[in-house]
Amino acid sequence: MIELEKTYLVKEVPKNLTACPSKEIIDLYVPRSQHHPKLRIRKNGNKFEITKKEPLEEDASEQEEQTIILTEEEFYSLVEVEGKKTHKIRYNYDYNGRTAEFDVFQGPLKGLILVDFEFDSVEDKNSFQMPDFCLRDVTHEEFIAGGMVCGKSYEDIQENLNKFSYKRLEI
Numbered sequence: 001m002i003e004l005e006k007t008y009l010v011k012e013v014p015k016n017l018t019a020c021p022s023k024e025i026i027d028l029y030v031p032r033s034q035h036h037p038k039l040r041i042r043k044n045g046n047k048f049e050i051t052k053k054e055p056l057e058e059d060a061s062e063q064e065e066q067t068i069i070l071t072e073e074e075f076y077s078l079v080e081v082e083g084k085k086t087h088k089i090r091y092n093y094d095y096n097g098r099t100a101e102f103d104v105f106q107g108p109l110k111g112l113i114l115v116d117f118e119f120d121s122v123e124d125k126n127s128f129q130m131p132d133f134c135l136r137d138v139t140h141e142e143f144i145a146g147g148m149v150c151g152k153s154y155e156d157i158q159e160n161l162n163k164f165s166y167k168r169l170e171i
Helices: 072-078 122-127 154-162
Strands: 002-010 022-030 039-044 047-056 059-070 084-095 098-105 113-119 134-137
Touching: 002 122, 039 072, 047 072, 059 072, 059 122, 113 122
Parallel strands: none
Antiparallel strands: 002 059, 002 113, 002 134, 022 039, 022 084, 039 047, 047 059, 084 098, 098 113
């Protein structure tokens, strides 16, 4: 499956975001020794899966994605593996009839909020205009990719965030 997606740093949180449907997401990226792990074990609300994502020809907005559904028992067995973890709450926010997935990071990354938009076609992705609540398109910024922020703290990535004038957000 090909995933078409754009990721933005959030400039301001919409007022009613916490009233939107949400779910807890726990990600474990393996192997821990890899600089940018591509294999992700995920608890996505009440769903469990293992996913591998690889960019198509150096374009991070277009990725080959392979997912295998896991049982809860398989997830908790695999999450014992040595890896890099992240914890976030994902809010699904309606933006002009399109779902904006706000990832509000918890724990060591608290203060980081990203928003993702997924697209059905390359044309749709390329014509999408960044919403006002977004600060900057960071789709192609490697430091903010899931496999790169896992296991890090806000302070670990703060220098990169400062380059975009990102201000720590909490809700």
